[in-house]
Amino acid sequence: MGNTEDTFRQQGLRKKLIDELRKKGIKDERVLTAIMNVPRHYFLESALEQFAYDDRAFPIGEGQTISQPYTVAFQSELLDIKRNEKVLEIGTGSAYQAVVLAELGARVHTIERHKSLYEKSRNFVKKYFKNKYLSLQFFLGDGFKGLTTFAPFDKIIVTAAAPEIPEALIKQLKVGGKLVIPVNEDGNEEVQRMKRITKKEDGSLEVEEFSQFQFVPMLGGTNMKVANN
Template sequence: MRRFEDSYKQKGLRRQLVDSIRQKGITDENVLTAINNIPRHFFLDTAFEGIAYEDRAFPIGEGQTISQPYTVAYQSQLLELKPYEKVLEIGTGSGYQACVLGELKVNVFTIERQKKLFDQVKQFPFKSKYPTLRFFYGDGYEGLPTYAPFDKVLVTAAAPQIPEKLLQQMKVGGKMVIPVGGQEVQRMLRITKVSETDYDQEMFDNFSFVPMLAGKTL
């Protein structure tokens, strides 16, 4: 059975990682502290432990990746999170981003469509540190209407367009952060729900995500 240990070396590498993403423009100290507090190597296969704190994405199986730490920090910063807000995350993946949100003391409802990844995260002991995380197996395009409305929505996969059902599940005044675009490059957008029918849209930097797919897998 795998043992989860966080050595002084790994903690030191994590501090270096935080310094590097601060230099790249991340200014939210709460987000930086969250990145520093979470052992990223716990979320990766042991083969990646030696390079877990490089600022890049790594495969986690099922054609999915654990996002680059800078990307995780960038999206988290754009959400402008406040403690105890309800956050809908589309694309649980390894669970790393969900735990960053948990470290920021928000209530997380996270959806994964890949059954194998969902089962792995459900059995992941580290997640028990964050009792505000709730995990769901389902179609991200459908959201979680039973638990709506949400203060914030975070999409961690490339969407060809903004999903209408996710907009409907936001509170008025709520924000969605989502990468939108083609397969190679997407533009990061922040959507603010001004009223039940009106939205403001802000455009930020370009990123590259795995595609957001519909439906569930067996």
């Protein structure tokens, strides 16, 4: 990971980013405050630090990316996190989204299928955020299967392009709970439609559709390749 100093310059760039997110339609002030409070440059390699507050995605290894801030804000806003809610995140990646959710007060369980990213992100958060996010727990596993041991969840967020809505995740959602997931549009893997699924009292699902996005593919199984460090 990159530089973990947070200078006035970086804070100023983050404030400009918040203004940009507001202009793009993000209205939840709690989400904007959380993004302001979490230094994104911490999660990027030093060579990319100068671009950390550009509203775009960057590679983080293993064919994965750190999502653009607008995407993180959009998904977080759709989740409508309440303090102490138990949240399952599918696709830890850099852990940026997970830390934003923890900053919002959620008890986050995040799954990563790549062992190298899982180890890197878990160790990074433990080292640089010390005891700030004790409710954030990391798991190595298959996101399609979720985490049955810790279910049910108040909210579930998927941060990769799903070919369909995984049935296992619906089963692990509480009644009244919400799942936010980008699903391939008409079988097209190049573009996804963001969806929010709410589980009703009778077990039926309310499906809302939002903007189109582009995510890396959601893959099953576990990649046990160890990080080179």
